[in-house]
Amino acid sequence: xxxxxxxxxxxxxxxxxxxxxxxxxxxxxxxxxxxxxxxxxxxxxxxxxxxxxxxxxxxxxxxxxxxxxxxxxxxxxxxxxxxxxxxxxxxxxxxxxxxxxxxxxxxxxxxxxxxxxxxxxxxxxxxxxxxxxxxxxxxxxxxxxxxxxxxxxxxxxxxxxxxxxxxxxxxxxxxxxxxxxxxxxxxxxxxxxxxxxxxxxx
Numbered sequence: 001x002x003x004x005x006x007x008x009x010x011x012x013x014x015x016x017x018x019x020x021x022x023x024x025x026x027x028x029x030x031x032x033x034x035x036x037x038x039x040x041x042x043x044x045x046x047x048x049x050x051x052x053x054x055x056x057x058x059x060x061x062x063x064x065x066x067x068x069x070x071x072x073x074x075x076x077x078x079x080x081x082x083x084x085x086x087x088x089x090x091x092x093x094x095x096x097x098x099x100x101x102x103x104x105x106x107x108x109x110x111x112x113x114x115x116x117x118x119x120x121x122x123x124x125x126x127x128x129x130x131x132x133x134x135x136x137x138x139x140x141x142x143x144x145x146x147x148x149x150x151x152x153x154x155x156x157x158x159x160x161x162x163x164x165x166x167x168x169x170x171x172x173x174x175x176x177x178x179x180x181x182x183x184x185x186x187x188x189x190x191x192x193x194x195x196x197x198x199x200x201x202x
Contacts, residue, residue: 001138002145003182004049005155008063009035010176017093019110021086021120024058034177035063039070042147049073050144055082055151063177064149071147080133083151086110087120111170113196123153124196130157131192138184155180165194 009031013020027035042049052073054064064075089097089110098105101117109117116122137146150158155174160166162182174180 001141001143001184003134003137003148003158003184004146005148005150005158005174005180005182006035006038006063006067007152007155007174007176007178008055008057008059008149009033009066011059013091014176019086019089019092019097020059021083021090022057023090026058027062031059031063031176032066035066038177038179039067042067043070047145049147051076051141051146052149053078053081053146054149055079055154057082057151060149060151067147067149073147078133078148080129080136081148081150081154084123084126084153085119085121087117089117089120126153127157127161127196130154131161134158134161134184134192142185158182160196161192161194163193166196169196 009027011020011025011031012028013023013025015028015030049071052064052068052071053076054060056077056079061075061077067073068075088101088104092100104117107115109115111123113123116125152174155178156169156172159172159174159180159182160169162184
């Protein structure tokens with residue numbers, strides 16, 4: 001199956017450089033325009049989509065609703081592809097996070113595989129959750145072309161476990177309204193080719 005991942009349109013938190021995580025924030029006007037333009041392009045492609053999936057958070061649901069109108073597909077919510085929860089850092093800019101929680105910031109806490117800001121998810125937990133979601137897609141939707149509206153960290157994980165590995169995990173970023181295409185199959189036991197490094201995250 002082909003899985004095309006779209007990162008949700010821009011929100012005001014994106015525009016301000018804030019951690020969003022599990023916060024239920026809707027699209028801003030710019031985000032709505034960009035997703036509408038992307039929906040027009042997706043509807044004009046020669047290869048139609050069979051399913052439209054989305055994370056259950058508001059910004060992905062709003063993006064998927066715009067795509068749904070153009071593609072004529074209903075939206076199916078998949079909790080496995082929700083964004084990483086970053087605990088105490090949610091809603092803060094990097095400057096605010098560094099100022100309020102200097103000890104956590106000094107530990108580079110958001111880039112630790114097995115650690116996270118208090119109340120948040122570790123990267124390892126997100127990798128396990130997203131990987132399970134991918135495995136379920138590969139086992140139930142073979143031969144289909146799937147459009148998934150998701151998030152920045154989710155796109156990082158999908159790209160890392162299926163295409164390139166984790167060498168540039170912290171540097172690569174899918175922009176708002178950006179697209180990533182991967183192929184999933186059950187060959188060789190499943191769609192996941194790479195596992196994250198065993199040692200330090202830096």
